[in-house]
Amino acid sequence: xxxxxxxxxxxxxxxxxxxxxxxxxxxxxxxxxxxxxxxxxxxxxxxxxxxxxxxxxxxxxxxxxxxxxxxxxxxxxxxxxxxxxxxxxxxxxxxxxxxxxxxxxxxxxxxxxxxxxxxxxxxxxxxxxxxxxxxxxxxxxxxxxxxxxxxxxxxxxxxxxxxxxxxxxxxxxxxxxxxxxxxxxxxxxxxxxxxxxxxxxxxxxxxxxxxxxxxxxxxxxxxxxxxxxxxxxxxxxxxxxxxxxxxxxxxxxxxxxxxxxxxxxxxxxxxxxxxxxxxxxxxxxxxxxxxxxxxxxxxxxxxxxxxxxxxxxxxxxxxxxxxxxxxxxxxxxxxxxxxxxxxxxxxxxxxxxxxxxxxxx
Numbered sequence: 001x002x003x004x005x006x007x008x009x010x011x012x013x014x015x016x017x018x019x020x021x022x023x024x025x026x027x028x029x030x031x032x033x034x035x036x037x038x039x040x041x042x043x044x045x046x047x048x049x050x051x052x053x054x055x056x057x058x059x060x061x062x063x064x065x066x067x068x069x070x071x072x073x074x075x076x077x078x079x080x081x082x083x084x085x086x087x088x089x090x091x092x093x094x095x096x097x098x099x100x101x102x103x104x105x106x107x108x109x110x111x112x113x114x115x116x117x118x119x120x121x122x123x124x125x126x127x128x129x130x131x132x133x134x135x136x137x138x139x140x141x142x143x144x145x146x147x148x149x150x151x152x153x154x155x156x157x158x159x160x161x162x163x164x165x166x167x168x169x170x171x172x173x174x175x176x177x178x179x180x181x182x183x184x185x186x187x188x189x190x191x192x193x194x195x196x197x198x199x200x201x202x203x204x205x206x207x208x209x210x211x212x213x214x215x216x217x218x219x220x221x222x223x224x225x226x227x228x229x230x231x232x233x234x235x236x237x238x239x240x241x242x243x244x245x246x247x248x249x250x251x252x253x254x255x256x257x258x259x260x261x262x263x264x265x266x267x268x269x270x271x272x273x274x275x276x277x278x279x280x281x282x283x284x285x286x287x288x289x290x291x292x293x294x295x296x297x298x299x300x301x302x303x304x305x306x307x308x309x310x311x312x313x314x315x316x317x318x319x320x321x322x323x324x325x326x327x328x329x330x331x332x333x334x335x336x337x338x339x340x341x342x343x344x345x346x347x348x349x350x351x352x353x354x355x356x357x358x359x360x361x
Contacts, residue, residue, distance in 0.1 A: 007046040007207070011083045021046070024083075027074040031201040031276075032208070033223040045208040051083070052207055053108050053116035055145055056090040059138045060131060060165040060174055061122025064193040065156040066092045072196035073280040080200050084207060088116075091133075102134050109148055117206065118149035123158040123165045123174035130172040142180060151212050152177060152186045155199055157295055160190040167301045178219070185212050188219040192295035195276050198224045218298075220270070225296065229266035232274040234287055235259065248289070259286060263307040265294030 005013070011021050025046055029039045058066070070077045070093070081087055087094065089105040096104065108116050120142065128137040146152055154160045154177045165174035178186055187202055202221055205213045213221040230236065238244070238258040245253035245262055253259075260267070266274075269292050273284040286292055291307060294300040304310045 006048060006050055007083050008048075010051060011046075011079070014082060016079075016083070024075045024079055028201070028204045028208075031074050031197050032205050032213075033201075042204070042208050046084075049207055049210075051086045052203070053112045054085045054087050054089075054119060054203075055105055055108055055116060055149075056087060056093070056119040056121065057142060057145060058091045059120065059122035059124050059142070059159065060163075060172060061156065061158055062164075063092055063121075065121045065199070066090070068191075068193035068196050069155070069199050070196075071279065072200045074197050075200060075204075077196075077200075080203065085117075085203060105145065109145065113148040114150055116149055117203070118146050118152045119155055120152060120159040120177050121155045123163050123172075123176060124180060125165070125172035125174050127171075127173045139180060142177070146181050146184055149184055151206065152181055152184050153202060154178075154186060154188050154190075155194060157190045157192045157300065160188040161298045163192070164301050186219055187212055187215065187221060189224075190220065190296040190298075191271065192300075194296075195224075195272060195278060197276050198272060216270075220296075224272045224276075225270045227270065227272075227275070229269050229271055229274050229286065229292055233266055234274065253289065259289075259291040261309050262291050263293075263305065263309055264291035265297070265300070266292040269294040269297055271296045 008021060011024075012018075016024075022043065025042045026036075026039050028046075029036070029042045032042075034042070056066075072080060075084075081093070088108045089101055091097075091101075094101050094104075124138050124142055125131050126139060128139070131138045133141055157163045158165060158174075159177050162170075162174050162176045165172055166176075178188075189199055189202060191198070198221075201224065202213060205211075205221070205223075213223060216222050216225060218225075230239075233239075235256060235258045238256065239260055243252065243255075243257045245257045245259055247253065248262065258264070264286065266286060273292070274286070277284045277287070293306045294303065297303075
């Protein structure tokens with residue numbers, strides 16, 4: 001890594017224009033949830049700060065998080081990889097392999113102590129028979145690499161919660177990163193996989209402000225995990241109206257009705273899926289017709305069938321009966337009509353009496 005170059009210098013060296021650089025900074029500010037007036041803060045950081053060394057370890061994973069990461073559009077992944085960070089180690093994205101890449105990792109540990117970010121993808125098996133990397137156990141590799149990191153980012157539900165590998169009966173004894181790392185700030189980015197812009201947004205925050213973002217009680221960045229999918233879902237109006245799809249191919253599904261009765265976990269799942277969406281903001285699972293499976297939540301893999309209604313609605317903490325939601329809505333509407341009619345009749349009655357008096361009746 002060339003530690004002397006700033007992010008701006010790296011961008012200009014690649015032929016990026018000043019205009020394009022400012023557009024990238026504006027996109028980063030928006031991704032981090034900052035107002036337009038705070039774009040200057042991002043610009044200043046990118047102009048003056050050096051690229052951050054990153055070591056990306058892959059444990060028991062399906063590479064889905066890496067696949068999601070390289071599809072970032074705001075900013076584009078090449079801007080992240082070649083301008084914002086210096087990716088020193090990744091089994092998927094690094095050009096080098098074998099002894100060469102292991103040497104690069106050791107170099108970061110020795111020369112950038114306390115300055116690099118450790119990214120972990122995949123759960124860590126405590127049973128060494130299931131995963132060895134470069135002749136070393138996954139646990140040993142993680143503990144060694146985390147020792148000098150400024151922060152640890154867990155990309156995906158596997159490194160955040162244990163993931164599919166930790167599903168019962170958990171033959172590999174898979175555990176999340178936080179079971180092993182206790183003395184470093186850990187930022188959880190759960191999802192199977194996480195949204196690309198959420199992944200890059202967290203790195204951008206660290207570069208811009210020099211600190212980890214504000215986290216919730218489960219160590220997730222509040223900027224991206226503050227709201228339930230249910231709160232901003234494009235099908236929410238149908239839920240409130242009691243209009244539900246009964247099957248995946250009925251008329252309700254074709255009309256875009258709520259998927260709650262088909263097992264949607266949106267009411268209990270915290271994520272930015274309905275706001276940021278996927279593939280450059282094109283869509284997200286619920287919009288595309290598939291119920292949310294709650295993949296950002298802990299133990300989603302063991303929390304019952306994906307397509308059976310089991311989610312509870314926060315607030316009442318009781319499972320509503322969707323068959324009655326429509327009845328309640330209809331009943332409320334009828335009650336409203338009755339009240340309106342009664343008030344109208346009461347208003348008309350004095351006028352009727354007044355007219356009778358005027359006529360001498």
